[in-house]
Amino acid sequence: MRQLSLIDKLLAEVDQSMRTVYAVAPASTRSVTPQNLTERSDLTDEERNKAASLMRINHAGEIAAQGLYRGQAITAKDDHIKQQMAESAAEENDHLNWCETRLKALDSHKSYLSPLWYWGSFSIGAIAGAAGDRWSLGFVKETEDQVGQHIAKHLEKLPEADVASRDVLLQMQADEQHHADVAEAAGAAKLPFPIRKLLMPLTSKVMTGLSAKI
Numbered sequence: 001m002r003q004l005s006l007i008d009k010l011l012a013e014v015d016q017s018m019r020t021v022y023a024v025a026p027a028s029t030r031s032v033t034p035q036n037l038t039e040r041s042d043l044t045d046e047e048r049n050k051a052a053s054l055m056r057i058n059h060a061g062e063i064a065a066q067g068l069y070r071g072q073a074i075t076a077k078d079d080h081i082k083q084q085m086a087e088s089a090a091e092e093n094d095h096l097n098w099c100e101t102r103l104k105a106l107d108s109h110k111s112y113l114s115p116l117w118y119w120g121s122f123s124i125g126a127i128a129g130a131a132g133d134r135w136s137l138g139f140v141k142e143t144e145d146q147v148g149q150h151i152a153k154h155l156e157k158l159p160e161a162d163v164a165s166r167d168v169l170l171q172m173q174a175d176e177q178h179h180a181d182v183a184e185a186a187g188a189a190k191l192p193f194p195i196r197k198l199l200m201p202l203t204s205k206v207m208t209g210l211s212a213k214i
Helices: 006-022 045-075 079-105 114-131 133-157 165-184 193-211
Strands: none
Touching: 006 045, 006 114, 045 079, 045 114, 045 133, 045 165, 045 193, 079 133, 079 165, 114 133, 133 165, 133 193
């Protein structure tokens, strides 16, 4: 089999980023799908805008997750870890599609900064992967733990009438916990305190603040 050069790999990643940001992401092979994704709930304008803002944040998070996993896979040392990253990325694709479907149902749009979220996360993932598989897995574990916490807060804020979006978030929450558990079982290292409690929350705050509006 022909070995891809660095340029080939980078071009493949550019192609993948375009597919992730601007096209329909390829779904995983599993049968899990929340019900009534296209449901147009009986919401007030204020409730619809609130729900759309929350789902846009979650969609931006899934764009970032794709970049993160792709970046980690390209620098991972172990083939099993690369495969694990690919499987998790496929499930994150499901989340991406579900969030986009809900945004359309809510008459809203994706974050216009999606390319920034993708490539910023790709860079972080590549650095984490280059640091070693245990650290890369540790980054997955901590990221998924923090995403789970964000989703829990969004479930509290989501308008009660938007049952379809709630079902999406609940399934996403379960998947993120599964990804965190798999990474931990594979030997994830605990990240240093400044990264876990300062750098990652700050990065998340910037992304959620901007994607909620832009």
